Amino acid sequence: MSKLYSGAEIVFKCMEDQNVDHIFGYPGGAVLPIYDELQNFKSIKHVLVRHEQGAGHAAEGYARSSGKPGVILVTSGPGATNVVTALTDAYMDSIPLVCISGQVPTHLIGTDAFQECDTTGITRPCTKHNWLVKDINDLASTIHKAFEVATTGRPGPVLVDIPKDIQFQKTKYSKPKKEKKLNGKSHNHFNQNSIDELIELMSKSSKPIFYTGGGVINSGPKASELLRELVYATGFPITSTLQGLGSFPGDDNQFLGMLGMHGTYEANNAMHDCDLMINIGARFDDRITGKIDEFSPKSKKVHIDIDPSSINKNVKVDLAIVGDVKTVLSSTLKSLKQKKTKFLKSNKQKTSRWWEKIQKWRSVRSLDYIGSEETIKPQYAIERLYELTKDKDSYITTEVGQHQMWAAQHYKFNKPNRWMTSGGLGTMGYGLPAAVGVQVAHPKKLVIDIAGEASVLMTIQEMSTAVQYNLPIKIFILNNQYMGMVRQWQELLHDKNYSESYTAALPDFVKLAEAYNCVGIRAKTPEELDDKIIEMLNTDRPVIFDCMVDKVENCFPMIPSGKPHNQMILGPKDQENKKITGKGKSLV
């Protein structure tokens, strides 16, 4: 007879077989049996966070930077509800997470027991799938299935809720089955005809553009390599969404910068005027499209996505290719090489006028800003940070707000999995715990959270985690004392009524750093900025860097809500001429 294992042991045996090396969690009554077993599984290291939301974001940072699923372990009730924000965040940005939550014993479910909540009910809309395990014999197969669901197709979070009595019960352990089929849900539906059609469209186009997104990153590093190959082979311009940054080198001449609400002038205008748009792993999000009925009116649109429900959801497309980016790109390249051996040559002439036009848009230099000698401009701070770290293969996380957009605009990424930011949900407080997770996955690398002072205070407690595990993360705060993006929208839309967007009692971040037993550094002038950044980089401990920046700088360029791509506000002067009026005002 084979050995019997307790439910708690089975949890870890499953994790071993799923090659989990780190889990992020917080103990509590309903998961104590699992925590009791932790010491017997040496290959699995537990990272104790300070709040379950932090565990979730740390697992996201871990997953995004490593390509492996992030694993979370929390208790019932508040443990589970605290992780909901992170699960929703991962769901919106398609990040594979497996969350194990404790639950009250099965006989108490439904009695409003202490720390009971309907965890599977609460997390149903924010997970790909979830399970309440009521029979010990289902536990191993459920956890294996959970890993499979989280990591296959369009990745996302899943949750397994395990009542406490199940954690004690014993049964045999079963290894994961090598089953590739997921309830008939295959992920590569495309055929050669669509690839041929794509190549046909590409060879006919004189104003093409690649519009790439997080799907390229999610498809693995190979997908980014293939993308580069395709872009170089075609000579087409390429732009990327916030989530796709890094899949194509940010300093390459063919790269037009990020597109969308705070994207570059050249990227947005090229999107508007193109005759062929090839969307690879992006989802026509409303931050990208702007006014939808004036979105790229003259183009043929191709959409490559692994999720069939992304096709024709927001924008109708002419050619849909449902499949994994990596597979589609390699088929495309193969066909291109076979059929159009001289593609680049024949196309160069065709697209030369398009490139001239793009150069004209580029010459507007939409990311420029008015510099200052007295105060640190936030854009300048990011530029200097980039210049001083670009040789270090650094990993950047962000919070949400102006600093996030400035980071996306001014920090150039050359590799995938180096940029972790909350795009879909826009979760303030994401960056610090995400940086913890990234540093856990990459202990020797430089990990920087580009933060705002308001966002970072939402999860500042995770500094304590960073200190406990000697994770030398760098929290680079662009401190303007405002919720900058809120302030910017109030300036543009609400007649400068800065209602509740100023934080009047901020902590002293340097002293705060000391209180957490890490290092605090403050920079007040542009003159001292470089030295201070270098000091930060030379510190092998967690650092909170308080960068005092211009308080009222706005983030430009900007597509105001309700406007199409070709009506951007370029800067402070332009802002007056293009006041947002009417319905645009009521949009987020």
Added chain:
Amino acid sequence: MPNSKSAYSFSNKKEKFDTHIIVVWVDNEAGVLARVVGLFSGRGYNIESLAVAQVDEKLNLSRITIVTTGTPQVVNQIKLQLRKLVPVHKVADFKREDKAVIFKEMALFKIVGPNNKLEGALKACKKYNPVILDKTKKSNVIQITALRREIDKMSKDLKKFGLVSVSRTGAVAMTRGADIFK
């Protein structure tokens, strides 16, 4: 730009709403109905009626029939989103006008009144295969099977015969002929 429109909206053109009958084959497991219904409410889709029951004990399959309305784009999204749910096996979509598909709903009517009224009610139901399920001196419970709009009409028409209570199911659907939906 005084006529600035929503950055979220699809288009300001009024699109035609069609009625569709969506049939979903699911694993009969805890919470599966909540997943399906939650998807509808969470994404703002309509449910006009709903019928659900296990249809295959051995395979542990349930069949959910949902009547919904939406633009072609919305109906397409409904199908694609449903197919993404882990316990969903297959999804069929029929237009209400589809002649190759049978749609039926069942209704129970309780009529209270003197004999002539009870008889009148029964007569009015004649077209829809009425079955008397319960009979007393003062009351009848009549079962009919019919289309939604026919039951709507009967619920109105029977008022004058002493209709006191209506109970009705959601629509169920099945293709005509020897073929089954794969």
